[in-house]
Amino acid sequence: MTTPSQWADEGDDALSAFPANASGVLLGYARVSTKGQNLDRQIALLEGAGCARIFTDKKSGKNAERPELWNALDYARPGDTIVVPSLDRLGRSIQDLIAIVAGLRKRGIGFQSLHESLDTTTPGGRLVFHVFAALAEFIRELIVQGTHEGLAAARARGERIGRPPAMSEEQILHARSMLANPEASVTSIAKLLGISRTTLYKYVPELKAGGRPAVGAQAVPVKLG
Known part of the structure; x- marks a missing residue:
């Protein structure tokens, strides 16, 4: 089964603009963290948005095994749009979210988040995801830089590094x-x-x-x- 990491090609601007194709269908994806939680509210939102088919998971966002999400992504065709009630229903992290949307863009598939009013087939929606991607990379670089500086300072104080x-x-x-x-x-x-x-x-x-x-x-x- 295809996963988002297999779709992305390094060196390509994964969030660049692509022609909107209104001929496709809206495909909804909803998720709750535990089996005891109810999907009805999310499903109602997706049906109200006009989704022709809805995929659902009852898995924690930290769980990489989200079979119905991968089924939805595999089912989508160029011109279709994946719709979620909110961003936190799709990705486990901002990096995960960006990777999924990047993979969709490469396949000519749109993405919408109802709560945040994001739509990657519009200039405004693409701009927001460019900002997200830049922010994620900035945070990653800050963490790496802070770690290196902290280790250097500890060594300068004569502290032992490691176990x-x-x-x-x-x-x-x-x-x-x-x-x-x-x-x-x-x-x-x-x-x-x-x-x-x-x-x-x-x-x-x-x-x-x-x-x-x-x-x-x-x-x-x-x-x-």
């Missing part, structure tokens, strides 16, 4: 002091510290060669990383 170490310096020193006791086993020490044997071997590397810290020996710090 915290499985053992602290104090735990390593404690493990070394306990392992200096010949009666203490690697398994028992690992269990006492709440770590695995593998972790203990990683942070006390001399154990891999079969060695154990000597009684009274000074603990050698291990660099965490």
